[in-house]
Amino acid sequence: MLRFLLRRTLGSLVILVLLTVVAFLLFFGMPRDPALLMCGKTCTPDALANIHRTLGIDKSIPEQFWIFLQGLVAGRDDFAQGPCPAPCFGYSYHTNEQVWSTLMDRLPLTVSLALGATVVFLFVGLGTGMLAAWRRGTLIDKSFTAGSMVLSSMQIYFLGPLALAVLVYQTHLFDEPRYTELTKDPVAWFTGLMIPWVVLSTIFAAQYTRMARSSMIEQLQEEHIRTARAKGMSRRYVFFRYAWRGSLIPIVTILGIDLSSMLGGAIITEYTFGLPGLGHLAVESVQFSDLPLLLGVMLFAAAVILLCNIVVDACYAFIDPRVRLS
Amino acid sequence: MVDGDQEPAAAPEAKVPVGRSPGQLMWLRFKRDRTGVISAYVVLLFFLVGLLAPLIAKLYGNNPYTVYADERPELFDSAGVPVQPNGGISGEFWFGLEPGNGYDVFTKLLYGIRNSLGISLAVTLATVLTGIVLGVAAGYLGGRTDFLISRVIDFLLAIPAQLFFIASMPVVVSLFVSPRDETPVYVRVVALISVQWFLGWMSLGRILRGTSLALREREFIEAAKVSGAPPGRIIRKEILPNVVTPILVQATYMLPNFVTAEAGLSFLGVGLVEPTPDWGQMFSKAATELVMQNDITYMFFPGVSMIIFIVAFNLLGDSVRDAFDPKTAR
Numbered sequence: 001m002l003r004f005l006l007r008r009t010l011g012s013l014v015i016l017v018l019l020t021v022v023a024f025l026l027f028f029g030m031p032r033d034p035a036l037l038m039c040g041k042t043c044t045p046d047a048l049a050n051i052h053r054t055l056g057i058d059k060s061i062p063e064q065f066w067i068f069l070q071g072l073v074a075g076r077d078d079f080a081q082g083p084c085p086a087p088c089f090g091y092s093y094h095t096n097e098q099v100w101s102t103l104m105d106r107l108p109l110t111v112s113l114a115l116g117a118t119v120v121f122l123f124v125g126l127g128t129g130m131l132a133a134w135r136r137g138t139l140i141d142k143s144f145t146a147g148s149m150v151l152s153s154m155q156i157y158f159l160g161p162l163a164l165a166v167l168v169y170q171t172h173l174f175d176e177p178r179y180t181e182l183t184k185d186p187v188a189w190f191t192g193l194m195i196p197w198v199v200l201s202t203i204f205a206a207q208y209t210r211m212a213r214s215s216m217i218e219q220l221q222e223e224h225i226r227t228a229r230a231k232g233m234s235r236r237y238v239f240f241r242y243a244w245r246g247s248l249i250p251i252v253t254i255l256g257i258d259l260s261s262m263l264g265g266a267i268i269t270e271y272t273f274g275l276p277g278l279g280h281l282a283v284e285s286v287q288f289s290d291l292p293l294l295l296g297v298m299l300f301a302a303a304v305i306l307l308c309n310i311v312v313d314a315c316y317a318f319i320d321p322r323v324r325l326s
Numbered sequence: 327m328v329d330g331d332q333e334p335a336a337a338p339e340a341k342v343p344v345g346r347s348p349g350q351l352m353w354l355r356f357k358r359d360r361t362g363v364i365s366a367y368v369v370l371l372f373f374l375v376g377l378l379a380p381l382i383a384k385l386y387g388n389n390p391y392t393v394y395a396d397e398r399p400e401l402f403d404s405a406g407v408p409v410q411p412n413g414g415i416s417g418e419f420w421f422g423l424e425p426g427n428g429y430d431v432f433t434k435l436l437y438g439i440r441n442s443l444g445i446s447l448a449v450t451l452a453t454v455l456t457g458i459v460l461g462v463a464a465g466y467l468g469g470r471t472d473f474l475i476s477r478v479i480d481f482l483l484a485i486p487a488q489l490f491f492i493a494s495m496p497v498v499v500s501l502f503v504s505p506r507d508e509t510p511v512y513v514r515v516v517a518l519i520s521v522q523w524f525l526g527w528m529s530l531g532r533i534l535r536g537t538s539l540a541l542r543e544r545e546f547i548e549a550a551k552v553s554g555a556p557p558g559r560i561i562r563k564e565i566l567p568n569v570v571t572p573i574l575v576q577a578t579y580m581l582p583n584f585v586t587a588e589a590g591l592s593f594l595g596v597g598l599v600e601p602t603p604d605w606g607q608m609f610s611k612a613a614t615e616l617v618m619q620n621d622i623t624y625m626f627f628p629g630v631s632m633i634i635f636i637v638a639f640n641l642l643g644d645s646v647r648d649a650f651d652p653k654t655a656r
Contacts, residue, residue: 012484015480015481015484018481019481019484019485022485026493026494026497027493027497149637149640149641150633150637152640153633153636153637153640154633155586155589155590155609155629155632155633155636157589157590157593157606157609157610157613158609158612158625158628158629158632158633160613161609161612161613161617161618161625162622162625162629164613164618165617165618165619165622165625166622168618169615169618169619170618170619170622261486261488264486264489265489267488267489267492267590267594268488268590268593268594271593271594272613279489282489282492282493283492283594283595286492286493286495286496286596287595289496294493297489297493298486298489298490298493301486301489302484302485302486305484305486306484
């Protein structure tokens with residue numbers, strides 16, 4: 001198991017390094033003049049020259065990349081803005097702040113959003129899915145299946161503004177979603193993020209309802225379930241102790257993918273509700289053509305995804321004893 | 327599913343043994359599936375609407391580019407919201423007027439559907455072609471080719487897709503035009519297609535790799551090899567006809583995803599921009615405070631039409647899969 005995890009970690013590191021190369025080439029190698037892209041529509045020659053100097057654009061691309069890599073590992077202090085400790089992604093062109101500290105500033109919001117929504121959609125999605133499987137073929141099952149079909153076809157960019165318009169702007173039942181730190185004011189943290197959680201989890205929950213239902217039904221047809229029922233165990237016990245555990249594997253797989261993509265920034269949700277998380281940061285940095293920031297967000301999100309994949313693999317071993325043995 | 331798997335007895339209606347090709351069997355099964363047929367009609371309607379958008383707009387008398395806030399200011403109040411109730415719905419403007427610029431919503435939606443579907447269709451075609459070429463090559467040729475392509479797939483799957491899309495859009499656009507100039511629409515379209523294509527083909531490629539890997543060991547391939555068929559012919563005549571099923575099934579699942587992804591990009595402001603009509607861009611208009619604070623009728627037109635489209639397409643995808651492979655239970 002340890003060897004397996006070690007191998008996965010090494011493989012992920014290789015992918016991360018490759019991704020750094022590709023992203024760096026994409027942002028700094030492909031445009032004819034990245035400074036021009038960065039400078040935007042109202043570019044003065046002065047600003048252009050400034051960007052040229054700070055970018056170190058006079059050096060060749062491999063050289064630039066080597067300096068960037070060195071900065072990631074050991075930090076740099078050749079920036080006009082001041083020293084930049086490792087991991088150094090450089091300084092943002094728009095705000096002149098360190099990219100890494102900006103990322104860390106935005107991270108708590110994204111984590112709060114992702115974890116809160118995960119709790120809601122796991123609870124709702126798995127609950128309805130298992131209920132549908134338990135009552136298979138009844139009206140409950142059919143209405144849950146149809147409802148999840150429609151809800152999973154919903155888009156956040158429709159549901160989000162709709163929820164905002166109805167709950168906030170038209171009826172004034174809630175305040176506009178906003179982020180308060182959990183440690184500062186837990187109540188404001190909860191009420192401020194409630195609408196985004198519900199909207200985000202509505203779309204995900206539907207998927208888990210379908211997943212949990214089909215996976216439970218599949219498990220209930222397995223032979224060990226029949227054996228357990230035949231030797232006199234109650235339906236309830238078999239359902240929750242035997243089938244439930246077997247149905248977890250596909251759910252954990254999907255959960256890993258969803259969680260990692262949300263931790264890398266739930267872009268559309270954050271943008272819709274104006275919540276300044278990682279995803280919002282990505283959109284901002286595109287709007288201001290802030291390449292160092294964009295590179296930072298992208299590599300950070302990729303690292304999170306790879307980390308989540310490893311965690312999911314480790315989780316399999318806890319759920320499925322067969323994985324542990326092999 | 328492979329040709330040889332289909333026994334004639336699998337056709338339930340065939341009392342008198344009639345020879346039917348797998349394609350005919352699939353068609354028969356599909357026609358019996360009422361949900362599938364209805365959703366096929368709905369999907370077809372959307373494509374027809376997209377295709378005939380200019381014609382419909384002409385018959386209807388408005389076009390999506392007229393700024394009615396300038397042409398007919400009496401229809402709007404000082405904030406730019408249509409004066410008449412329900413978003414300004416009237417006999418002249420069937421779906422009302424857009425708050426702000428005052429575009430005609432009906433034609434805007436038609437053209438938006440047309441542009442979004444066109445782009446998504448192009449992305450689907452490009453990804454399917456790439457998936458076939460690379461997937462079949464990896465599976466059939468094996469060895470070093472397989473290793474290389476599989477690693478590329480692993481690598482591309484690790485890239486956060488949505489983030490990559492929005493990050494690379496400006497870069498790809500800047501390849502064609504200087505950031506100081508106005509970006510022509512076709513450049514944006516090409517950029518949208520190419521970034522989605524770049525990260526879209528891997529799932530199909532992986533599936534086709536697996537399928538052709540299994541096919542390679544089958545006797546009929548071996549027979550073709552023994553009789554001296556060159557690899558190109560084996561791939562064309564023996565492998566490709568047997569991977570049509572996964573391609574069709576995957577394509578029906580992929581297209582709605584591309585539609586929502588493209589709409590998401592336009593929603594975030596990195597896809598098509600005004601005045602080019604686009605489905606997703608209508609959502610970003612609907613998310614402005616002008617709409618949310620006053621009359622929310624406008625947001626239902628893009629919203630509900632997209633839900634109908636996606637639901638119909640997903641149901642169609644399920645039916646196509648069931649028709650091809652009746653063994654898998656839902």
